[in-house]
Amino acid sequence: MEADIDRVLISRERLAERVREMAGQIARSYPDLDAGLSLVPILSGSVIFLADLIRHLPMKMKIGLITVSSYSGATTTSKGAKLLQDLNVDVTGRDVLVLDDILDTGNTLRLVTAKLAERKPRSIKTAVLLRKTAKAPDDVVADFVGFDIEDVFVVGYGLDYNDHYRNLPHIAVLKPEIYAAEVRS
């Protein structure tokens, strides 16, 4: 697996440090620790981010899961993001924090926040580990961002390519020939 990697973009140490800092920022923005926060990680890419982040968060929380797939060439209002499995908990009247691995075109977060708004939560905020500044649209703004990165396809720390590489402990750029091989096969 490591042989498929072109370079490490963010080391496991920097990830750990930044996720801890993000948890501090998030905790400060929800000062009432007993009010209860509903965390909504977007599956599957945000699972490791979720696991590391929540262990630094001091407030009472519930976790609800939502599954979205991104696909290209779509012409629906969700523009390339499709809801595969809707939220499995009630968030009405609650503070909701959506977690995603990466903000790229914004289609995923736009779809998820619109879906959640229908359920009348008290508030909705978003936290992303990575943001590709090249494409991030003006109408989808994450409240908490781990790292701004260049426009390269990254894997590891939950992010996949064809469902592989999620278990890499760092964020890495794949070798171009891996893409080429996958496209041919």
Ligand code: XMP
């Ligand atoms: P959008 O474009 O909807 O992107 O903001 C968010 C979703 O797209 C996927 N994505 C990536 N996945 N490496 C990945 O493994 C990448 O570089 C990448 N860019 C976008 C991902 O599913 C994310 O939730």
